[in-house]
Amino acid sequence: MTDTVLKLDNISKNFGPIKAADDINIEVGQTEFFALLGPSGSGKTTMLRMIAGLEKPDTGTISISGRDVTNEPPYRRGIGMVFQDFLLFPHKTVAENIMFPLKMQGASEKDKRENLQWVSNLVHLEGLEERYPHQLSGGQKQRVALARGLVSRPSLLLLDEPLANLDRELRKEMEVEIRRFQIELAIPFVYVTHNQEEAMTMSDRMAIMRDGKMEQVGEKFSLYHDPASQFVASFLGSPNAFEGVVSSVEEGIAQINWFGHSIRARAHDGLQPGDRAVCYVKSEKISMLESGGALTGVLRDIIFKGQYADYLVSLGDGHEITVSGAPMTGLKKGAPMHLDWDPGKADAFRAQGGAQ
Amino acid sequence: MTALRIGKGVQILLLAALYVFLYGPIIYITYVSFQANSVWPFPPEFTAKHYISLWNEENYHSGFVNSLAIGIGTGVIASVLATMAAVAILKYRVRRSVYIAGLFLMPLFIAHILIGVSSLMFNKMLLGLPGNIFSAILANATYATAFAFLVVVAQLARYDWRLDEAAMVFGATPGTTFREVTFPLIWPAILGAFIVSFLLAFNNLEISFYNLGATPTLPTLAWGSLRHGVSEELYALAALINVAVFIFLGVMYVLLRTGVVRLDYKD
Amino acid sequence: MSSNKRLFWWLVAPGAIFLILFLILPLASIVVFSFWRTESYTLIPDWNLDNYIRILTDWTYIKFLLRSLSMATIVSLICLVFSWPIAFFIARYGGKFKLIYLLLTSAPFLTGEILRVTALQQILGPIGVINMALSTFGFEPIQALMYTNTATAIGLTYLWIPFMVLAIYLSLLNFDFELLEVAKVNGARPLRAFWEITWPLNRAGSAIGVVLVFIPTLASSITSKFLGGPNGALYGNILANQFGSTGTWALGSAMGVVLFAISLIVLYIVWKMVGDLKRSGVTIKGGAEL
Known part of the structure; x- marks a missing residue:
C-alpha cells in the first residue's frame, strides 16, 4: 500500500495467560474506513488501545504516518479517538470539551475558535457550545465526542464501539453520518465493534478477530462471500x-x-x-x-x-x-x-x- | 409485613436514640456555657462570662495558634500524601497494591497512645530531637493520613479513570491531565480529606501531648484544666469547637452535594 | 517496568516512606527500648527481660490488663449490637439523607476526646445533670454514674460508636438488599433473613468495626481518668504514668509492646472469625456514598 497511514507489525500482547494479541499485522491506507470486528473478548479493544498508546504491545511495532510510535505515550501520537460511553469531561462545556485537543497542542485562541466553528458545523452542534455534558441528549453527546476526536484534524481517528449506547434509530443515523465525516475528511478511521451490521454498513475493509488472532482481513464483500476460515464463515451473516x-x-x-x-x-x-x-x-x-x-x-x-x-x-x-x-x-x-x-x-x- | 414495619420502626427509634446520646451532651454543654450557675442551671440565667474569661486567658490564645498550626500542617501533609496514594492505587491498579492500601490504613489499628509515646522516644533517644510543634505535626500526620486516605478513596471510587485516558489521547501529558481533568473533578474529595485530618489533629490530645514538650495547644490546656477540677471557660471552649466542627462539616456537605462538580457523574 | 508502574510507585512512595519513618520505625524502637532499663529518667541499653517479667507476673499489671480487656470486649459488643440496626437503616432507607445521617454520626468524633469527656462529665458525674436532677426532685442519685467503670464504659461507647456505625454502613453499601426479598419470598422471616443473608455477607464490616473500637478502648486512658474516678484506672492509665510522673520509660515501652501484641492477636482472631473476606461485602471501593 503506497499511502499507508497506520502500520502494525507483528504485534503481540499477553495479559498473564491470556493472549490479547497474537502476531497481528495490519495496514490502513489514507482514505480507508477500517473496521475491527469480533466477539467480546476477542482482543479488538486491546488492539485499539495499543494503537492509541493506552497499552503497550509486548512485541512488534506500530507506526503512524511512517513514524514509529511504539514507545510514544498517547499524548505524542497526534491521533483522535471516540470512546465508548463518550467520556466527555463533565466539568467542561461542549466548546471546552471540543477544543481540548487544540488547547493541549497550545493552539492560538483564533485557531481554536476557527476549528470549533468548522467542526460544530460538520457535526451539527451549532448553538450547544456553552452547555455542559449533563445537559445533552445521548445523540448530542455522541456528536460532541466525534467533534472532539476530529477537531485537531488528526492523521487517524480511532472509534471504540461509539454507537453501542445509542438506541437503534439514532444508531442508523449516526452510521451514515460517521461515514460522511470520514469521506469528507479523507483520513483513516479505525472502528472497533462487535456489531457486524455496523461494520458492514460503514467500512471499506475489515479485520475479524478471535482470541487475539486476526482470522481474516480484507474487503468486506470478500470476507462475507469468501470466508477463509471456519470462524469467519460461522460469524458473518446467519449461516446454516x-x-x-x-x-x-x-x-x-x-x-x-x-x-x-x-x-x-x-x-x-x-x-x-x-x-x-x-x-x-x-x-x-x-x-x-x-x-x-x-x-x-x-x-x-x-x-x-x-x-x-x-x-x-x-x-x-x-x-x-x-x-x-x-x-x-x-x-x-x-x-x-x-x-x-x-x-x-x-x-x-x-x-x-x-x-x- | 408487619414484622418488617416493626423492624424499621425500631431502627428509626435507635437512630434517634443514637443522636440524642451523641448530641445530648454537646447541646447541654453549649447551654451550660451560657449559664451563670453551671452545676444546676435551672431556671436559666444567661451570661457571657465564661466566654469572656476564655478570651482573657492568654494561654488559650497561644494554644489556639499552636492547635491551628498542628491542624494545618497535619492536614496538608495527610491530604497530599493520601491523595497521591489513592490516585495511584485506584488509577493504575497495579497488582498487590492492596498491600500498599493496607500500609496506609494501618494507623487506624494502632492506639494513639502508642503513636504518641513511640514517636516521643524515637525522636528523643535516636534522633536527639526535643518535643516541639514539628514532631507533633509529623506524629499526627501518620494516623491523619489513614483517615484522609479513607475519605479520598471513598470519593474517588466513583471517578471514571477513562476520562484521564481520553485526555491523554488528546495530547495531555500526565501532569496536564491531572491539572485539566483529574483535579477539577476530585478537589472536593481532597478538601474533604484536608478538613477531616485538620480537625483530628487540631483536637488531638494523646499524640500531641507526648510530642509537644512545653508547647500548649487547646486540647492540652483543656486536659490541664480538667485535671484540676473543671474550670468553667472549658464549657465555652467546647461549645465553640463544636460549632467550628459543624461549620466545617457543613462546608463539606455542601461541596459534596450541591457543588458544580459532582463526583457521581456517570451515565 | 511499564510507565504506569513507575508512576504508581512515584505517587505511593512519599506516603509509604513517611509512614515507615514516622510510624513503623518509632513503633519498632519501643520494642528495642522495652528490653532496656530506666535509671533516673534516662534509658540505659542494658538488655534484660525484667520489664516483661514484671508486667506478666505482678498482679497489679495483670489486674489492670484484665480490666481493660473486659472493658474493651463489653464496649465493642455494645457498639456492635446498637450500630447494626442504625447502620442498616441508613444504608437501606437513608435515600438522599444518607450523607447527612453519616456526617451527623461522625461529627462528634471530630471534636476530640478531651472536650467530649468534658461534656460527658457534665452529664454523668456526681454533679452531672442526671444526678443533680434526681436529687433536686428528691430521688436517690445513681451511684453507678459517679466515677465508676460503668461511667467509663458509657463514655467509651459515646466516643467510639461512630466508628462501628461507619464500618457496618460501608460494608452494607455493596450489599444487594434485593437478596433479602429473595430470602423472604423463599419463606425466611426478617430475623432469619438477617441471620442467613445480611450478617454473613457483611460480617467483615462488623469485624473491622469491632477492631476499630476494641483497640482504642483497650488503650484508653483519658476517659477512664476523668469518668472512672480514682478506682477506675485502666491499663492505659498505668501505661501513661510510666511516661509521666514515674518516668520509667523502659517499663512503659514493654507495656506498650504488650498492648500492641494484644491488638495484633485480637486483629488475628477477628480476621479468622470472619473467614473468607472475599465472600463478604467489604471492598476498598465501598465508600461511594460517604
Missing part, C-alpha cells in the same frame, strides 16, 4: 451449519454426507475424502425450488422481518434449516419445500477435532 464426512473432492468442490443427504460446498483446509467437515451456507444463498433440490422438507414457520422473511424448514429427521428470502404470501405452513444452493456459494472446513 452442516457437519458430516467428506465423500469426495472434485475441482475444489467437496461432497459431504450429512445424515444421508448429499451436500456440496467449496473445500477449504485441504479437505480429503474421509475427513469430518462442517459446511456453512448463508441463509439467503439457499434457493427454494419447485421440485428436486439437495434437501427436501416442510415449511414449519415463517418469520416476517419486513424487507425479507426467514423460512424455517423442517427436514423430517429433526433438523431445521433457515432460508431467507423475499416475503411471499403464497406459502403456507406445512407446504413441501425443495432447497438447493450453488456449491460455489457454500464453504466447507475441517471440523474441529475431526479425522485428519
Whole structure:
C-alpha cells in the first residue's frame, strides 16, 4: 500500500495467560474506513488501545504516518479517538470539551475558535457550545465526542464501539453520518465493534478477530462471500451449519454426507475424502425450488422481518434449516419445500477435532 | 409485613436514640456555657462570662495558634500524601497494591497512645530531637493520613479513570491531565480529606501531648484544666469547637452535594 | 517496568516512606527500648527481660490488663449490637439523607476526646445533670454514674460508636438488599433473613468495626481518668504514668509492646472469625456514598 497511514507489525500482547494479541499485522491506507470486528473478548479493544498508546504491545511495532510510535505515550501520537460511553469531561462545556485537543497542542485562541466553528458545523452542534455534558441528549453527546476526536484534524481517528449506547434509530443515523465525516475528511478511521451490521454498513475493509488472532482481513464483500476460515464463515451473516464426512473432492468442490443427504460446498483446509467437515451456507444463498433440490422438507414457520422473511424448514429427521428470502404470501405452513444452493456459494472446513 | 414495619420502626427509634446520646451532651454543654450557675442551671440565667474569661486567658490564645498550626500542617501533609496514594492505587491498579492500601490504613489499628509515646522516644533517644510543634505535626500526620486516605478513596471510587485516558489521547501529558481533568473533578474529595485530618489533629490530645514538650495547644490546656477540677471557660471552649466542627462539616456537605462538580457523574 | 508502574510507585512512595519513618520505625524502637532499663529518667541499653517479667507476673499489671480487656470486649459488643440496626437503616432507607445521617454520626468524633469527656462529665458525674436532677426532685442519685467503670464504659461507647456505625454502613453499601426479598419470598422471616443473608455477607464490616473500637478502648486512658474516678484506672492509665510522673520509660515501652501484641492477636482472631473476606461485602471501593 503506497499511502499507508497506520502500520502494525507483528504485534503481540499477553495479559498473564491470556493472549490479547497474537502476531497481528495490519495496514490502513489514507482514505480507508477500517473496521475491527469480533466477539467480546476477542482482543479488538486491546488492539485499539495499543494503537492509541493506552497499552503497550509486548512485541512488534506500530507506526503512524511512517513514524514509529511504539514507545510514544498517547499524548505524542497526534491521533483522535471516540470512546465508548463518550467520556466527555463533565466539568467542561461542549466548546471546552471540543477544543481540548487544540488547547493541549497550545493552539492560538483564533485557531481554536476557527476549528470549533468548522467542526460544530460538520457535526451539527451549532448553538450547544456553552452547555455542559449533563445537559445533552445521548445523540448530542455522541456528536460532541466525534467533534472532539476530529477537531485537531488528526492523521487517524480511532472509534471504540461509539454507537453501542445509542438506541437503534439514532444508531442508523449516526452510521451514515460517521461515514460522511470520514469521506469528507479523507483520513483513516479505525472502528472497533462487535456489531457486524455496523461494520458492514460503514467500512471499506475489515479485520475479524478471535482470541487475539486476526482470522481474516480484507474487503468486506470478500470476507462475507469468501470466508477463509471456519470462524469467519460461522460469524458473518446467519449461516446454516452442516457437519458430516467428506465423500469426495472434485475441482475444489467437496461432497459431504450429512445424515444421508448429499451436500456440496467449496473445500477449504485441504479437505480429503474421509475427513469430518462442517459446511456453512448463508441463509439467503439457499434457493427454494419447485421440485428436486439437495434437501427436501416442510415449511414449519415463517418469520416476517419486513424487507425479507426467514423460512424455517423442517427436514423430517429433526433438523431445521433457515432460508431467507423475499416475503411471499403464497406459502403456507406445512407446504413441501425443495432447497438447493450453488456449491460455489457454500464453504466447507475441517471440523474441529475431526479425522485428519 | 408487619414484622418488617416493626423492624424499621425500631431502627428509626435507635437512630434517634443514637443522636440524642451523641448530641445530648454537646447541646447541654453549649447551654451550660451560657449559664451563670453551671452545676444546676435551672431556671436559666444567661451570661457571657465564661466566654469572656476564655478570651482573657492568654494561654488559650497561644494554644489556639499552636492547635491551628498542628491542624494545618497535619492536614496538608495527610491530604497530599493520601491523595497521591489513592490516585495511584485506584488509577493504575497495579497488582498487590492492596498491600500498599493496607500500609496506609494501618494507623487506624494502632492506639494513639502508642503513636504518641513511640514517636516521643524515637525522636528523643535516636534522633536527639526535643518535643516541639514539628514532631507533633509529623506524629499526627501518620494516623491523619489513614483517615484522609479513607475519605479520598471513598470519593474517588466513583471517578471514571477513562476520562484521564481520553485526555491523554488528546495530547495531555500526565501532569496536564491531572491539572485539566483529574483535579477539577476530585478537589472536593481532597478538601474533604484536608478538613477531616485538620480537625483530628487540631483536637488531638494523646499524640500531641507526648510530642509537644512545653508547647500548649487547646486540647492540652483543656486536659490541664480538667485535671484540676473543671474550670468553667472549658464549657465555652467546647461549645465553640463544636460549632467550628459543624461549620466545617457543613462546608463539606455542601461541596459534596450541591457543588458544580459532582463526583457521581456517570451515565 | 511499564510507565504506569513507575508512576504508581512515584505517587505511593512519599506516603509509604513517611509512614515507615514516622510510624513503623518509632513503633519498632519501643520494642528495642522495652528490653532496656530506666535509671533516673534516662534509658540505659542494658538488655534484660525484667520489664516483661514484671508486667506478666505482678498482679497489679495483670489486674489492670484484665480490666481493660473486659472493658474493651463489653464496649465493642455494645457498639456492635446498637450500630447494626442504625447502620442498616441508613444504608437501606437513608435515600438522599444518607450523607447527612453519616456526617451527623461522625461529627462528634471530630471534636476530640478531651472536650467530649468534658461534656460527658457534665452529664454523668456526681454533679452531672442526671444526678443533680434526681436529687433536686428528691430521688436517690445513681451511684453507678459517679466515677465508676460503668461511667467509663458509657463514655467509651459515646466516643467510639461512630466508628462501628461507619464500618457496618460501608460494608452494607455493596450489599444487594434485593437478596433479602429473595430470602423472604423463599419463606425466611426478617430475623432469619438477617441471620442467613445480611450478617454473613457483611460480617467483615462488623469485624473491622469491632477492631476499630476494641483497640482504642483497650488503650484508653483519658476517659477512664476523668469518668472512672480514682478506682477506675485502666491499663492505659498505668501505661501513661510510666511516661509521666514515674518516668520509667523502659517499663512503659514493654507495656506498650504488650498492648500492641494484644491488638495484633485480637486483629488475628477477628480476621479468622470472619473467614473468607472475599465472600463478604467489604471492598476498598465501598465508600461511594460517604
